[in-house]
Amino acid sequence: MTDLDLTADPIELCAALVDVPSVSGDEAVLAGALERALRDQAPHLELLRSGNSVLARTDLGRERRVLLAGHLDTVPIADNVPSRREGDLLHGCGTTDMKSGDAVIAHLAATLTEPRHDLTLVFYDCEEVEADRNGLGRIEREHRDWLDADLALLGEPTGTAVEAGCQGTMRVAVTVRGRRAHSARSWHGVNAIHGAGEVLARLDAYEARRVDIDGCEYREGLQAVRIDGGVAGNVVPDECVVTVNFRFAPDRDLAAAEKHVREVFDGYELAVTDAAPGALPGLSAPAAREFIAATGATPRAKFGWTDVSRFAALGIPAVNYGPGDPNLAHTREEHVDVREITEVHATLRRFLA
Amino acid sequence: MTDLDLTADPIELCAALVDVPSVSGDEAVLAGALERALRDQAPHLELLRSGNSVLARTDLGRERRVLLAGHLDTVPIADNVPSRREGDLLHGCGTTDMKSGDAVIAHLAATLTEPRHDLTLVFYDCEEVEADRNGLGRIEREHRDWLDADLALLGEPTGTAVEAGCQGTMRVAVTVRGRRAHSARSWHGVNAIHGAGEVLARLDAYEARRVDIDGCEYREGLQAVRIDGGVAGNVVPDECVVTVNFRFAPDRDLAAAEKHVREVFDGYELAVTDAAPGALPGLSAPAAREFIAATGATPRAKFGWTDVSRFAALGIPAVNYGPGDPNLAHTREEHVDVREITEVHATLRRFLA
Numbered sequence: 160m161t162d163l164d165l166t167a168d169p170i171e172l173c174a175a176l177v178d179v180p181s182v183s184g185d186e187a188v189l190a191g192a193l194e195r196a197l198r199d200q201a202p203h204l205e206l207l208r209s210g211n212s213v214l215a216r217t218d219l220g221r222e223r224r225v226l227l228a229g230h231l232d233t234v235p236i237a238d239n240v241p242s243r244r245e246g247d248l249l250h251g252c253g254t255t256d257m258k259s260g261d262a263v264i265a266h267l268a269a270t271l272t273e274p275r276h277d278l279t280l281v282f283y284d285c286e287e288v289e290a291d292r293n294g295l296g297r298i299e300r301e302h303r304d305w306l307d308a309d310l311a312l313l314g315e316p317t318g319t320a321v322e323a324g325c326q327g328t329m330r331v332a333v334t335v336r337g338r339r340a341h342s343a344r345s346w347h348g349v350n351a352i353h354g355a356g357e358v359l360a361r362l363d364a365y366e367a368r369r370v371d372i373d374g375c376e377y378r379e380g381l382q383a384v385r386i387d388g389g390v391a392g393n394v395v396p397d398e399c400v401v402t403v404n405f406r407f408a409p410d411r412d413l414a415a416a417e418k419h420v421r422e423v424f425d426g427y428e429l430a431v432t433d434a435a436p437g438a439l440p441g442l443s444a445p446a447a448r449e450f451i452a453a454t455g456a457t458p459r460a461k462f463g464w465t466d467v468s469r470f471a472a473l474g475i476p477a478v479n480y481g482p483g484d485p486n487l488a489h490t491r492e493e494h495v496d497v498r499e500i501t502e503v504h505a506t507l508r509r510f511l512a
Numbered sequence: 513m514t515d516l517d518l519t520a521d522p523i524e525l526c527a528a529l530v531d532v533p534s535v536s537g538d539e540a541v542l543a544g545a546l547e548r549a550l551r552d553q554a555p556h557l558e559l560l561r562s563g564n565s566v567l568a569r570t571d572l573g574r575e576r577r578v579l580l581a582g583h584l585d586t587v588p589i590a591d592n593v594p595s596r597r598e599g600d601l602l603h604g605c606g607t608t609d610m611k612s613g614d615a616v617i618a619h620l621a622a623t624l625t626e627p628r629h630d631l632t633l634v635f636y637d638c639e640e641v642e643a644d645r646n647g648l649g650r651i652e653r654e655h656r657d658w659l660d661a662d663l664a665l666l667g668e669p670t671g672t673a674v675e676a677g678c679q680g681t682m683r684v685a686v687t688v689r690g691r692r693a694h695s696a697r698s699w700h701g702v703n704a705i706h707g708a709g710e711v712l713a714r715l716d717a718y719e720a721r722r723v724d725i726d727g728c729e730y731r732e733g734l735q736a737v738r739i740d741g742g743v744a745g746n747v748v749p750d751e752c753v754v755t756v757n758f759r760f761a762p763d764r765d766l767a768a769a770e771k772h773v774r775e776v777f778d779g780y781e782l783a784v785t786d787a788a789p790g791a792l793p794g795l796s797a798p799a800a801r802e803f804i805a806a807t808g809a810t811p812r813a814k815f816g817w818t819d820v821s822r823f824a825a826l827g828i829p830a831v832n833y834g835p836g837d838p839n840l841a842h843t844r845e846e847h848v849d850v851r852e853i854t855e856v857h858a859t860l861r862r863f864l865a
Contacts (some may be wrong), residue, residue: 345720346720
């Protein structure tokens with residue numbers, strides 16, 4: 160039975176969270192400990208348990224509501240649990256992604272009993288795995304009202320920067336066809352792999368767009384992520400498939416993104432295999448402006464797809480803001496500079512207190 | 513217990529051979545029947561059993577020796593055994609590839625007791641499967657003297673044409689390297705699949721050579737037979753491998769073929785993964801010239817790799833000459849026009865009697 164002290168310094172709390180393993184799908188022990196701690200140490204909050212997610216909220220009748228969210232799960236442990244402190248660095252699986260963010264949120268939940276805005280705290284499961292297992296998705300389906308807010312802050316590691324919105328992503332399969340023949344009599348065939356050369360040439364020549372939205376620069380990309388072709392070692396192949404990943408700025412919606420990709424590969428057979436919309440920064444919303452002012456930061460664009468996009472789809476402005484270097488996420492060397500935990504905590508307290 | 517009458521018309525003998533299934537690896541029954549028939553009906557021949565191969569030869573002290581060879585095995589049966597006669601067509605698995613050739617050879621073995629040249633007859637196993645199971649290969653290793661000859665005639669289906677020599681084949685892997693990155697930040701990476709576009713462009717622009725050797729035109733080919741690249745759907749890949757099959761005329765040896773391919777892909781990492789030399793037509797040898805004269809045919813180049821190449825490597829002129837349309841080989845509809853059996857038998861008898 161793990162006891163968590165939510166009122167402790169968020170640095171200590173982060174270490175305590177890291178010391179409870181919670182690889183995706185196995186968050187039950189950590190979720191249980193957090194639920195008990197919130198019940199005991201934050202009696203001013205309404206609680207909800209959903210699977211291995213724990214939610215809590217105030218109901219003070221404030222004009223605006225701010226939602227703070229963090230996932231509880233980590234990627235598989237790589238000999239880096241329990242946590243280990245070394246000067247200003249706290250090492251261990253999840254220190255960056257994202258138990259340091261969780262610690263700040265949990266500490267604020269327990270200690271801000273009279274926040275300026277109503278608060279909703281969401282600790283969710285299965286963010287590091289397939290999208291259809293994502294705990295936020297389940298909450299959206301089963302407890303939609305718990306996600307209502309004027310601003311959502313996701314504590315994902317940003318190195319204390321404010322990252323606004325995110326790029327969309329789309330995967331398409333471009334298929335080049337030919338005619339099969341024995342490779343000893345290749346003039347009877349049409350080689351589909353040779354034909355794919357033109358597809359690769361277009362990718363190589365592609366000039367990715369950069370666009371400014373709400374002061375954030377988004378940089379797009381169009382990349383082959385897979386190529387497959389071949390029947391046998393003595394056969395001129397009749398099919399070659401290039402899988403292309405388009406990362407696009409959030410001023411394109413899915414339809415516009417698809418239209419663009421179809422233009423690039425005009426003349427080729429193309430199928431969309433996978434897509435997720437981007438998220439506009441949404442920084443013109445009052446709660447977002449107030450938050451930006453509190454941090455004093457210049458927001459920048461988020462490139463990877465994150466759960467920010469999910470809130471954007473619900474019409475809720477959302478940003479990523481948290482301690483930890485995102486480049487250390489998912490590495491064996493994962494660690495966080497604890498001064499960033501202190502800084503993020505101080506900024507959020509200034510904004511919310 | 514199957515009894516074969518080697519003195520019967522080769523058409524009837526072909527049907528009898530087809531009616532004894534002999535898929536690669538399961539030639540024992542057919543080889544046993546043939547061995548008994550040769551012992552009983554061709555007592556003038558020295559016999560050798562090697563695995564599921566049966567060999568026989570004269571020793572008449574003639575100036576030259578001609579070797580006639582045919583494989584006993586077939587590809588898997590496709591509801592096409594036993595054989596079925598329909599007018600001039602004999603249907604069934606192996607009718608073309610190559611029990612009609614075997615029937616002619618076996619009939620000549622039994623009925624030409626005083627041939628003009630010494631004869632060696634080779635009925636071998638496992639031609640239709642991996643090269644290292646090929647019965648001729650085993651015979652070469654264990655009974656090399658049995659392959660001595662001034663001319664080797666392989667009864668593979670050629671539609672009664674004389675096909676001389678064969679192309680060589682070489683497979684190379686051309687590897688393009690890049691630098692891995694997240695596809696959302698693709699400008700940090702170098703996409704190896706995009707880089708492979710130049711390899712495909714060279715293939716597409718390649719002008720295959722045609723060359724005349726001993727009156728046969730050989731047509732080369734350089735074809736991508738496989739392409740592989742990709743790490744994950746969100747990763748700029750750092751490696752792409754294009755597997756290329758070079759079919760080359762027999763005036764290039766393996767070293768020259770490799771040199772040529774390295775020139776084509778100059779600047780790229782390249783590894784030879786597989787190669788087999790071609791076979792020069794060898795039609796200037798006296799026994800070959802005599803055979804060509806007997807057939808009255810204009811020899812043409814063989815494109816696929818066949819066991820002719822094996823004899824060429826031993827310094828023995830070798831040609832393919834047999835009844836049956838090679839395009840019907842390995843098909844469910846396999847059949848032979850029995851008039852071609854009669855024609856091939858008559859020609860060989862004229863040459864050898």
